[in-house]
Amino acid sequence: MTVETVLRGYADASADQIGRMEGFDPARLLAPVMTVLPTTAGRMLDVGAGTGYVAGWFAEQGHEATAVEPVEALRQAGERLRGDRVRWLDDRLPHLNVVRALREQFDLIVLSAVWQHLDETMRPPAMANLAALVADGGQIILSVRHGPGAATRPVFATTADETIALAGRHGLSVRLAAQAESLQAGNRAMGVRWTWLSLAR
Numbered sequence: 001m002t003v004e005t006v007l008r009g010y011a012d013a014s015a016d017q018i019g020r021m022e023g024f025d026p027a028r029l030l031a032p033v034m035t036v037l038p039t040t041a042g043r044m045l046d047v048g049a050g051t052g053y054v055a056g057w058f059a060e061q062g063h064e065a066t067a068v069e070p071v072e073a074l075r076q077a078g079e080r081l082r083g084d085r086v087r088w089l090d091d092r093l094p095h096l097n098v099v100r101a102l103r104e105q106f107d108l109i110v111l112s113a114v115w116q117h118l119d120e121t122m123r124p125p126a127m128a129n130l131a132a133l134v135a136d137g138g139q140i141i142l143s144v145r146h147g148p149g150a151a152t153r154p155v156f157a158t159t160a161d162e163t164i165a166l167a168g169r170h171g172l173s174v175r176l177a178a179q180a181e182s183l184q185a186g187n188r189a190m191g192v193r194w195t196w197l198s199l200a201r
């Protein structure tokens, strides 16, 4: 199983995925971590952004938003919908070579519903690369999926504790861990839950 398998799954379902993502309310999605979101505008990075509705929401609040999305159809939809206020990059975890080549750091990095697509060999380098992109005083906000995924978009089980321990090895400490139900009725019926983490430097 490779990153390519997951990305092909999203590419093949891109029409459905675009509609689904654009139906989400970013404020409702981020409600579990609302108390730790930055109160002043800064540099934010949305990794595995899909159509970038989360990056767009931060951009509307004055943040300099960058969205990373490796699936062309999703990225192009995002560029069409909000290319005026979000910088778009074609890059992927675990290496994030394009982002790292910018030699920038970010006050906020968001991974919403992305971490589950990395297997146990990919999570350590992904966390190392993400942590190096966090500015002093900044944070990663990341949702950890519990429960099954679609067969065509493989997911790999991990826990909040394992994620917190991995972040700790790169100088990040947990500021908040909040449980949340899935926003999607189909996923709720399958027993999907999330733990939202704020991992701060």
Ligand SMILES: C[S@@+](CC[C@H](N)C(=O)[O-])C[C@H]1O[C@@H](n2cnc3c(N)ncnc32)[C@H](O)[C@@H]1O
Pocket: 003, 006, 007, 010, 021, 047, 048, 049, 050, 051, 068, 069, 070, 071, 074, 091, 092, 093, 094, 111, 112, 113, 114, 117
């Ligand atoms: C469930 S969707 C979440 C999209 C959006 N963040 C949201 O919360 O609705 C997962 C996204 O992660 C992207 N993705 C999957 N594997 C990735 C990887 N290795 N690196 C970067 N993005 C990845 C997919 O293309 C897809 O856009």
